[in-house]
Amino acid sequence: SESQYDxxxxxxxxxxxxxxxxxxxxxxxxxxLFSVGKSYExxxxxxxxxxxxxxxxxxxxxxxxxxxxxxxxxPAFCQWFVKEALSSYxxxxxxxxxxxxxxxxxxxxxxxxxxxxxxxxxRFWRKTRSKNHKFHCRGVDANRNWKVKWCDEGASSxxxxxxxxxxxxxxxxxxxxxxxxxxxxxxxxxAYISIHxxxxxxxxxxxxxxxxxxxxxxxxxxxxxxxxxxxxxxxxRYRYGPASTTLYVSSGSSIDWxxxxxxxxxxxxxxxxxxHFGFLLPESLIKPTCTETLRAVKAIASGLLKKC
Amino acid sequence: YQYNNRYAGDQIFRITPTSDAxxxxxxxxxxxxxxxxxxxxxxxxxxxxxxxxxxxxxxxxQDLHARLKLEGIKYRVFISNLQNEIEKQSGYRSSRKRR
Numbered sequence: 001s002e003s004q005y006d007x008x009x010x011x012x013x014x015x016x017x018x019x020x021x022x023x024x025x026x027x028x029x030x031x032x033l034f035s036v037g038k039s040y041e042x043x044x045x046x047x048x049x050x051x052x053x054x055x056x057x058x059x060x061x062x063x064x065x066x067x068x069x070x071x072x073x074x075p076a077f078c079q080w081f082v083k084e085a086l087s088s089y090x091x092x093x094x095x096x097x098x099x100x101x102x103x104x105x106x107x108x109x110x111x112x113x114x115x116x117x118x119x120x121x122x123r124f125w126r127k128t129r130s131k132n133h134k135f136h137c138r139g140v141d142a143n144r145n146w147k148v149k150w151c152d153e154g155a156s157s158x159x160x161x162x163x164x165x166x167x168x169x170x171x172x173x174x175x176x177x178x179x180x181x182x183x184x185x186x187x188x189x190x191a192y193i194s195i196h197x198x199x200x201x202x203x204x205x206x207x208x209x210x211x212x213x214x215x216x217x218x219x220x221x222x223x224x225x226x227x228x229x230x231x232x233x234x235x236x237r238y239r240y241g242p243a244s245t246t247l248y249v250s251s252g253s254s255i256d257w258x259x260x261x262x263x264x265x266x267x268x269x270x271x272x273x274x275x276h277f278g279f280l281l282p283e284s285l286i287k288p289t290c291t292e293t294l295r296a297v298k299a300i301a302s303g304l305l306k307k308c
Numbered sequence: 309y310q311y312n313n314r315y316a317g318d319q320i321f322r323i324t325p326t327s328d329a330x331x332x333x334x335x336x337x338x339x340x341x342x343x344x345x346x347x348x349x350x351x352x353x354x355x356x357x358x359x360x361x362x363x364x365x366x367x368x369x370q371d372l373h374a375r376l377k378l379e380g381i382k383y384r385v386f387i388s389n390l391q392n393e394i395e396k397q398s399g400y401r402s403s404r405k406r407r
Contacts, residue, residue: 009398010397010398121311122311123310123311123315123394124344124346124363126349141349154350154352154353156350156352161350162344162345162349162350163349163350163353198347199347247348248348248353248355250349250353275322275347275359275361275386276386277387277393277397278320278346278347278361278386278387279346280387280390280393280394280396280397281397282396282397283397283398
């Protein structure tokens with residue numbers, strides 16, 4: 001049951017899915033579970049919608065975790081966010097306001113096939129698990145497969161590379177399903193957040209080119225507020241800025257696609273650490289990492305309720 | 309062991325090329341030794357003074373040590389035995405609880 005679920009350990013896919021069913025069952029006033037489609041291997045792509053029922057077409061925030069299979073701290077954060085949101089509703093004024101005025105769409109595991117493969121076979125798998133009929137290598141980098149300057153700099157057209165962009169944009173059913181959902185809800189979708197690891201960075205568009213986005217001042221200030229909030233928890237410093245200059249140029253990323261499709265605030269978090277454990281962040285660091293990241297996400301969401 | 313102990317002896321190198329020449333030399337070395345890029349995500353994204361984290365198979369670690377020393381490229385090993393770190397990450401405590 002919900003009270004026994006351990007948010008300070010990593011969970012395999014099946015446990016996460018059972019947990020999602022339990023959230024849906026136990027908190028119907030705030031939670032709705034649905035699927036946006038199926039993965040390459042036929043698994044459902046579950047999403048939890050969080051928010052007080054009421055006004056239709058509330059402003060919304062999308063948060064996806066686990067785009068890259070080996071980045072386990074992502075799914076851990078999505079589950080932590082749901083737990084904190086539900087447990088602090090009516091007790092924490094900020095979260096209460098957020099859930100009353102916004103809907104949050106939380107996708108704890110975007111790359112369900114890859115995540116499962118990283119639990120059972122290859123801990124450091126990154127990509128999806130789609131097959132390529134000409135090459136023995138499997139999988140596409142789901143963060144190089146979006147239809148925005150697709151398969152250009154920072155992406156590879158070779159199926160065996162870890163940054164393989166895929167045979168065509170949205171070739172991956174997981175990417176296609178999420179893109180379709182976001183396109184359908186784009187009027188109400190005010191922020192897109194994608195959780196990755198590791199580097200301790202908060203990135204926003206553009207990834208595919210060196211140029212400032214039109215609403216740079218608002219996005220930069222939202223990012224600054226977010227990393228300040230994150231720092232207030234344990235003093236951990238995050239770098240932030242446009243992905244192309246803060247990290248490197250890469251095409252076909254989800255934040256560039258979201259931004260180009262009208263979502264005014266698009267962020268990618270690269271969570272802890274900066275290269276001590278890398279993808280193998282110990283379970284003992286799940287709580288501090290998720291606590292600080294929650295502060296940052298709440299800061300971004302709160303900003304949506306103000307004018308910029 | 310988890311993953312059938314397949315990561316025993318594998319290491320994670322953190323390499324810091326400090327010039328374009330070193331980046332080119334590193335691209336050549338890492339083109340010949342099959343490594344898994346942790347950061348950045350591929351050889352083409354490497355640039356000077358930006359750290360490069362790579363997962364090296366146990367049979368290739370000595371070769372990579374030797375080549376980096378030969379080229380005078382700065383590096384350190386931040387995970388000396390990947391299998392140990394994997395066992396530690398999930399810890400028998402929690403997996404026992406899960407199981």
